[in-house]
Amino acid sequence: MNGISVTRVFGQRKMLALLLLGFSSGLPLYLTSRTLQAWMTSENVDLATIGLFSLAALPYSFKFLWAPLLDRYVPFLGRRRGWILIMQIGLILAIGAMSLQDPRTGLQLLAINALAIALLSATQDAAIDAYRTDVLKDREMGAGAAIWVVGYRIALIVTGALAFLLADRMPWPMVYVLLALLMLIGIAATFFAPEPRLQHAPPQTLAKAVVEPFREFFDRAGITKGALVLLFIVLYKLSDYLAQAMATPFLLQTGFSQTEVGAIQGGIGLASTIVGAIAGGALVAWIGINRSLWVFGALQAISNLMYYFLSIIGQSTPFLILTMIVENFCTGLVTAGFTAFLMSMCSVQYSATQYALLSAVMAFSRDVLVSPSGAIAEAVGWPSFFLITLAVGIPGLLLLPVFAPWNRDRPTVAATHTGETVAPSDGVTAARESGGEA
Secondary structure, three states, rough: OOOHHHHHHHHOHHHOOOHHHHHHOOOOOOHHHHHHHHHHOOOOOOOHHHHHHHHHHHHHHHHHHHHHHHHHHHOOOOOOHHHHHHHHHHHHHHHHHHOOOOOOHHHHHHHHHHHHHHHHHHHHHHHHHHHHHHHHHHHHHHHHHHHHHHHHHHHHHHHHHHHHHHHHHOHHHHHHHHHHHHHHHHHHHHHHOOOOOOOOOOOOHHHHHHHHHHHHHHHHHHHHHHHEEEEEHHHHOHHHHHHHHHHHHHHHHHHHOOHHHHHHHHHHHHHHHHHHHHHHHHHHHHHHHHHHHHHHHHHHHHHHHHHHHHHHOOOOHHHHHHHHHHHHHHHHHHHHHHHHHHHOOOOOOOOHHHHHHHHHHHHHHHHHOOHHHHHHHHHHOOHHHHHHHHHHOOOHHHOOOHHHOOOOOOOOOOOOOOOOOOOHHHHHHHHHHHHOOO
């Protein structure tokens, strides 16, 4: 194992940039969902209308449709940072504009404003995902994913907890103004972040930016291995997704109070996820992506046994805490390793489009394949359900020898990632040298 220094990996300038960009990425999410729902509820908007506002999140699922624009065109600050900056400025304006809305009298304008935030946020995510992919070497990818997760989770705490505290002391429109100003953190990070040095010119036409990411991926991986990679992406985290989908109903039916579930899942669970992600990033740096996928995948499946034992033991707060620590720590590990794998699959020429497409494949598993989970739990009972989730994790692990053998550091079909960067002030120059448009 030719591991590299974990301290050196985490201590780089680009890691601090990814931490702050993770914060910038996570900040808008709740502002069109949980936080907005709270504001609408306080203004006595009916529940049916509040439920319909969940449709504002659709851009997050369909960002792959316009991701080729990010690969094709190079704005003034560099291919990746330029797009990030444009979206961040748009988000400050769009989030700030929410302070001009009134849920009681202007639901249509409120919906348009929320959709604009989600569209800008989803595009920022695509640009940051591409930046993270381009700026990291293989062994750095787990650490980069972990540090980004930390920033993202901190943003969720700010918008999911601090926003509610502020709303008890000031009107909701003022809360949105203050949250909009927090996007300045991400803007500062964008100027601070080093620009990836591109070794190849961006696609020369928009048509090529749409078609070439598919062609490059299957030319590199081959049709058979490429299809197996996509199947692996669907299956690898399915075990975890199934368990998480039914975790809250299971805990409430077991007899735990809503306060216990919320405090332990949101507090201890969140902290365990962050610790697990950082540990996962360190392990990827030490043992490589391939071995990490093997180890983390096995731990993820086995962690579901904690829910199985809890379903046998019954209502036990100490064992619930232990279950949340183990399950969320393993989730953090898997997040770091699997995100590193997804990044390794993306060519730096087409990283925005390819990462958006691969994450959409992953979302199919998370959002669609888990839909029968409730029916399965009702049919077989909780203990058997969690054993089934354990078994569901096995097929993904069986695919690993095909393209991620244990005796290799990186997947056999991975793209080349040098992680080479230039100084932030040289972003435009680097874009021109790569054949892009400044």
